[in-house]
Amino acid sequence: MNGKKILLIEDEVNISRFVELELKYEGYIVDKAFDGRSGLEKALKENFDLIILDVMLPSLNGMEVLRRLRQSSETPVIMLTAKDQITDKVMGLDIGADDYMTKPFAIEELLARIRVALKRNINNSKKLNILQVGDLKLDLEKYTVSYKDEGIELTKREFDLLKYLIENKDIVLTRDKILDQVWGYDYVGDTNVVDVYIRYLRTKIDERFNEKFIHTIRGVGYLLKYE
Numbered sequence: 001m002n003g004k005k006i007l008l009i010e011d012e013v014n015i016s017r018f019v020e021l022e023l024k025y026e027g028y029i030v031d032k033a034f035d036g037r038s039g040l041e042k043a044l045k046e047n048f049d050l051i052i053l054d055v056m057l058p059s060l061n062g063m064e065v066l067r068r069l070r071q072s073s074e075t076p077v078i079m080l081t082a083k084d085q086i087t088d089k090v091m092g093l094d095i096g097a098d099d100y101m102t103k104p105f106a107i108e109e110l111l112a113r114i115r116v117a118l119k120r121n122i123n124n125s126k127k128l129n130i131l132q133v134g135d136l137k138l139d140l141e142k143y144t145v146s147y148k149d150e151g152i153e154l155t156k157r158e159f160d161l162l163k164y165l166i167e168n169k170d171i172v173l174t175r176d177k178i179l180d181q182v183w184g185y186d187y188v189g190d191t192n193v194v195d196v197y198i199r200y201l202r203t204k205i206d207e208r209f210n211e212k213f214i215h216t217i218r219g220v221g222y223l224l225k226y227e
Helices: 013-025 036-045 062-069 086-095 107-128 156-167 175-183 192-209
Strands: 005-009 029-033 050-054 077-081 099-102 130-133 136-139 144-147 150-152 214-217 221-224
Touching: 005 013, 005 036, 013 029, 013 107, 029 036, 036 062, 050 062, 050 107, 062 077, 062 086, 077 086, 077 107, 086 099, 099 107, 130 156, 136 156, 144 192, 150 192, 156 175, 156 192, 156 221, 175 192, 175 221, 192 214, 192 221
Parallel strands: 005 029, 005 050, 050 077, 077 099
Antiparallel strands: 130 136, 136 144, 144 150, 214 221
16 A cells, blocks of 8 residues: 555546545545535645546636645646646646646556656655755755765754755845844844854865855855856
């Protein structure tokens, strides 16, 4: 059993039951909704690995369900529809669908597309945990920093400062803003502490690898950029 949880929002009972049985046979955990409003409520309240969403639904159509869902969720969505018009497919993909299938469909193809969407989502999630500028890489999950896969030892404060700089790449950051975001708004002390830690990072990264990541903007603050 793979344990992946799928929400099936489909108002045609026969199709819903058929897809449910096939998904369960493949080891998926399946929850169902038969109208758009209850489906959206389930999608927003619970955690699903993937959603199969019909377009023609009572109470709230699938396009509107997807539009509202995408305001707060990036859960992969495969849309099912009896319509075979290009405009419908384009609209669904533009709103945020990951894939689109037209009824009638072969269950083997649906299963294959589910596997692809789930794999893509896992890869995207991994990428979200990595911040990278040039060959400088920061892994948020492992709390590690490397340059061309060579490890760089940083203290927690140095790591947090580098993370903030990378997240705001190409943006000039004042010392006060850095203090507020990295040290905390209640920090009481000299803003020179920012200069000290910037020097630490330069020693461990810029000077060590003969690169120029951290730049000083005189009279303002710092920015991280890579050319």
